[in-house]
Amino acid sequence: MRGSTPGLEGLRLVCAGFYGAAASGQPPFGVVRWGLPPQRGVARPSPAGTLVRMSEPEDAFDYVVVGAGTAGCVLAARLSEDRHVRVALIEAGPMDWHPFIHIPATVGAAISLRSINWRFMTVPQEHLAGRAIPIPRGHVVGGSGSINGMVYFRGHPTDFDDWAAAGNPGWSYREVLPYFLRSENNDAYPDSPYHGQGGPMNVTFIKRPNPMTPAFLEAMQALGYPRTSDFNGPTTEGYGPRQGTILKGRRVSTATAYLKPARDRDNLSILTNTRATEIILENHRAAGVAVVDSAGKRSLSVRKEVVLAGGAILSPHLLMLSGIGDQAQLYAAGIKLRHHLPGVGANYHDHLAVGVLMEMSNSESYGLSWRAAPRNLLNVFQYALFRTGPLSSNVFEATGFIRTLPELSRPDVQIVFQAARRNPHPFPFPLGHGYAISIVGLNPSSRGSVRLAGADPLAAPLVDPKLFSHPDDVATLLRGFRIGRRVAHSPAFARYRATEVGPGQTVQDDAAIIEYIRKAASTVHHPCGSCRIGNDEGAVVDENLRVRGIEGLRVADASVFPRVVGGNTNAAVVMIAEKASDLIRGIAPPRPLDLPRAQTA
């Protein structure tokens, strides 16, 4: 991981990133390359199994954490606080050295790097015009948190109350709130009881948003929506500027915030470019993990617990490869059954979104053009010297969580403003100018699955979210789209003289809009639910995140969500990992926090 050296070092990073690395996919500055570009839909081991630290010769650990993503970095850092235990953190991808990861505005370019993105695809989606939808997932230390949009939002408080009400004690909002606060260092609300101070993850507002952002706020106000000053405070509903996990102009991931300060501990071994291929079971107890790296296959033995943190696609995948899953499916894939657990891989779901896309000749938005070239050049220097300016923005500067029907009890769509023209392949900013209003359906009812494609542990699983299979999801996005379009065409934006290019003004009636949504919608990268918490037959883990029927094995990542939260998912995954570390170490939970909440209905 690179440090936060300002000045010329910063300029070097930015220039190398802009002019070299993204185009070629090669690392700049002759840095050793640690990962093969994964082929579309095929997961391969990286060539150099890099044992960053291994203080004892034998491969025996108290805890093995599989996956150094958002959850895994938290778990490894928290578990290794106890110097009497040895912890191994296994990550299939490389370290998070690439500069595009760390510069907030180059997030689009980071996603396009083949070496750090698994680049999964769904199977063709029947209800989305037969399209296969891309599913970017981080293949790098920091996981998806190293390539995500850095937006900070916890979810609606009632989301967690619903988790608890479904039979999961310990997961209500008042019980999980202390874990959100423990992870947080919010520089905007120093005295608010709704926010944490001194935690690892810095949360901040974009200091100087794009000049178009006030137009969005004005448009939302003109349409009569309430303004909120804090999406994670008493009033989740409304519109306003939004916060991100950024510190001094650089991305904050759990790799930078949790793992980096812990990585020199003698009792923590971080194995990059190393793929876990099986959990070794002895009499229904996790006894080790089989891994493959450039040196070949070997196994790590485990004295206490294996903790899966491979994310919503690869955690259920590894369980199934290890013989834990639905009997019939394992049999069909040629895997020997070790423990019948039918819920593994089921209940997979994600947020679906569609955009109203606007183009304009005015160059005030973020973007590359001849007119904006002098300003962009200055921005590069400003970032290199001071780590400020547009390059320190994640582009997602303002949003609205709203109800499309007054009778709903919580927001059902998020209206996301982006002061940039949407291009399929941003490099590293979009080409040309414009803005987009994305509408995200927050509470989807469609459910799909992750299944084995076969017995090869390196073959990508079959991911079928069955997007839009539930009619409610179609109706919600249709209502949301109509609102988003009114925002995009609000008089507040009139001076930009923008033209709607997606879908275009000829698309007006319900049928035509639904057809556009089916052809254009994509997910917003919040897959979850495939190893859900619960106490019923379909549940995979219990409320303490223990895999049902197997000892010494837990799952702690986005796959355990019983139901997706009504917003962005990273903060909730950090919360889950914080809570998991207490559960594993036998530390009593913090006292629940009862704070007033505004009524929305």
Ligand SMILES: Cc1cc2nc3c(=O)[nH]c(=O)nc-3n(C[C@H](O)[C@H](O)[C@H](O)COP(=O)(O)OP(=O)(O)OC[C@H]3O[C@@H](n4cnc5c(N)ncnc54)[C@H](O)[C@@H]3O)c2cc1C
């Ligand atoms: C492009 C994108 C944008 C997003 N934007 C936002 C946002 O702005 N705000 C927000 O809140 N959320 C956002 N998210 C979602 C958020 O980042 C994820 O919900 C969160 O990172 C999931 O964390 P996780 O720990 O479950 O999985 P991940 O962070 O994906 O971590 C899983 C890790 O495990 C590794 N791994 C998996 N299997 C194995 C194996 N067998 N052996 C070794 N290693 C393995 C993977 O390589 C990966 O590093 C975004 C996600 C993406 C991809």
